[in-house]
Amino acid sequence: MNTLTIFKRELTSYFTQPTAYAIVIIFGLLSTLLAFTIGNFWAIADASLHGSFFRYHPLLLMILVPAVSMRQWADEHYTGTIELLGTFPVRLGSAIIGKFLASAVIWALALALTFPMIWTVNHLGDPDNWTIFSGYLGSFLVCLTFLAVTTLVSSFTRDQVVALIASVAICCILTILGWDPVINEIRRSGSDFAVEAMTKIGIYSHFFDATLGRISFSSLIYLFGLITVCLVGTNLALRSQRA
Amino acid sequence: MIEVSDLTKRFGTKVAVDDLSFSVKKGEVLGFLGPNGAGKSTTMRMVTGFLPVTAGNVEICGISMIDNPKEAKRKIGYLPESAPLYNDMTVIGFLKFCASMRGLSGSAKRSAVEKSIETCFLQSVARQSIGTLSKGYRHRTCLAQSLLHDPEVLVLDEPTDGLDPNQKLEVRKLIKNLGKEKAILFSTHILEEVTAACTRAVIVDQGVIVADGTPEDLTSQGKGSLYDLFHKVTTSETPAA
Numbered sequence: 001m002n003t004l005t006i007f008k009r010e011l012t013s014y015f016t017q018p019t020a021y022a023i024v025i026i027f028g029l030l031s032t033l034l035a036f037t038i039g040n041f042w043a044i045a046d047a048s049l050h051g052s053f054f055r056y057h058p059l060l061l062m063i064l065v066p067a068v069s070m071r072q073w074a075d076e077h078y079t080g081t082i083e084l085l086g087t088f089p090v091r092l093g094s095a096i097i098g099k100f101l102a103s104a105v106i107w108a109l110a111l112a113l114t115f116p117m118i119w120t121v122n123h124l125g126d127p128d129n130w131t132i133f134s135g136y137l138g139s140f141l142v143c144l145t146f147l148a149v150t151t152l153v154s155s156f157t158r159d160q161v162v163a164l165i166a167s168v169a170i171c172c173i174l175t176i177l178g179w180d181p182v183i184n185e186i187r188r189s190g191s192d193f194a195v196e197a198m199t200k201i202g203i204y205s206h207f208f209d210a211t212l213g214r215i216s217f218s219s220l221i222y223l224f225g226l227i228t229v230c231l232v233g234t235n236l237a238l239r240s241q242r243a
Numbered sequence: 244m245i246e247v248s249d250l251t252k253r254f255g256t257k258v259a260v261d262d263l264s265f266s267v268k269k270g271e272v273l274g275f276l277g278p279n280g281a282g283k284s285t286t287m288r289m290v291t292g293f294l295p296v297t298a299g300n301v302e303i304c305g306i307s308m309i310d311n312p313k314e315a316k317r318k319i320g321y322l323p324e325s326a327p328l329y330n331d332m333t334v335i336g337f338l339k340f341c342a343s344m345r346g347l348s349g350s351a352k353r354s355a356v357e358k359s360i361e362t363c364f365l366q367s368v369a370r371q372s373i374g375t376l377s378k379g380y381r382h383r384t385c386l387a388q389s390l391l392h393d394p395e396v397l398v399l400d401e402p403t404d405g406l407d408p409n410q411k412l413e414v415r416k417l418i419k420n421l422g423k424e425k426a427i428l429f430s431t432h433i434l435e436e437v438t439a440a441c442t443r444a445v446i447v448d449q450g451v452i453v454a455d456g457t458p459e460d461l462t463s464q465g466k467g468s469l470y471d472l473f474h475k476v477t478t479s480e481t482p483a484a
Contacts, residue, residue, distance in 0.1 A: 001346075002343075002344060005340065005343040005344055006344075009329070009332075009340050012332075012336075013329070013331050013332070016331050016332075017331060079327050079328070079329070079330070080323060080325045080327030081327040081328065081329060082327075083288070083293055083323045083327055084321075084323065084327055084341075084388070086292070086293040087291045087292055087293050087316060087319065087321045087323075088316065088341075088344045088345065089312075089313045089314070089316040089317045089344075089345070089346070090313075090344060091313075242293065242294050242295060243294075243295055
């Protein structure tokens with residue numbers, strides 16, 4: 001019940017400010033633009049959207065997700081409203097989940113608004129829509145992971161800019177660790193263990209499998225594990241700051 | 244209704260509240276006085292369950308804040324020191340949100356919001372964005388959220404801070420009236436408020452109670468001046484600036 005109340009407040013708050021609108025539009029425009037330019041959508045005839053469209057999502061999301069959610073807890077600290085929340089008869093976990101879900105809805109909406117891409121490939125040919133759906137699911141999981149990282153980081157500071165910079169840095173590391181050009185460079189240096197570790201820790205390989213329609217159980221465990229660790233960490237961080 | 248026993252709060256090696264004990268009964272308005280940094284807000288944050296205690300106990304209407312915080316918090320209305328609010332909401336939207344958080348719904352929620360708007364004279368700004376409100380209205384909006392669920396206990400941290408003289412008078416009258424039916428703990432820097440609104444007052448210095456009594460008792464202890472008593476008991480151990 002309280003989770004729902006906080007969820008509604010947060011969601012309304014996103015729509016009363018221009019930031020969420022701006023970022024949803026920017027994501028839609030940039031992801032489409034990248035697909036038709038450096039993604040070579042026409043040249044590679046990419047019906048699954050794997051190589052032209054989804055490929056660049058983590059690179060956009062690692063910056064845009066923290067930009068939407070940097071204020072999540074930083075603003076509560078800054079305005080002092082955390083004191084109100086802390087004296088309402090609710091569990092802190094309800095507030096964390098409510099805020100997290102509201103941000104998740106914003107990203108579900110941002111992804112949904114790229115539907116013209118699905119319409120385009122279906123208009124041009126006969127794509128495997130399950131693979132496209134799997135790609136969207138992979139993108140959404142990346143959003144949730146970056147969102148959880150931002151939630152955790154914003155619980156440590158009252159400064160939104162600090163929350164943004166630190167969250168982008170962590171999301172950037174998580175993305176780059178598994179990114180093909182970086183992995184290939186490490187492979188050339190001959191360290192198989194490093195390649196293995198980076199592929200497992202970085203989110204790119206997990207995401208890439210999803211865009212090919214192969215979401216593995218271990219990828220789901222890893223991403224949901226990371227999300228859970230961040231949200232539990234947020235709870236512990238907020239509690240410890242009061243002690 | 245409020246039973247505070249042997250309450251202690253340490254931040255690292257600093258002792259903010261040192262073995263503090265007091266109680267507030269129904270129909271009593273307890274003024275919590277003290278210089279800046281005396282431990283007033285820290286005590287109030289522990290009483291309301293925002294800060295965990297280092298040692299001691301807080302009971303609200305017989306419910307321990309340490310063992311059963313969720314139930315104890317239901318009994319309290321709290322106005323924090325800086326009157327924090329969500330600036331992106333309207334006054335009525337904020338009060339509806341707080342009422343929902345307090346477990347109110349349907350017609351009970353509607354009437355609670357209407358009543359608190361009326362009690363705190365917020366009718367003219369009810370649909371206005373909080374971000375555009377003056378300090379006085381912000382304070383009253385935060386006070387209104389503390390009254391929504393008609394709590395048995397009110398904890399008000401400097402409720403008249405930032406208000407103009409007329410608003411101060413109104414809020415003091417409101418506290419006095421509410422105090423007939425509730426137990427109220429409120430902190431202030433303004434000594435006149437003790438005689439204007441309190442049935443009893445304690446003076447806190449460096450986390451310890453240094454004076455306790457009715458406004459009349461305290462005034463006579465200060466040989467006719469509450470200010471003299473405050474000056475005497477709170478500056479004795481404070482190094483000169």
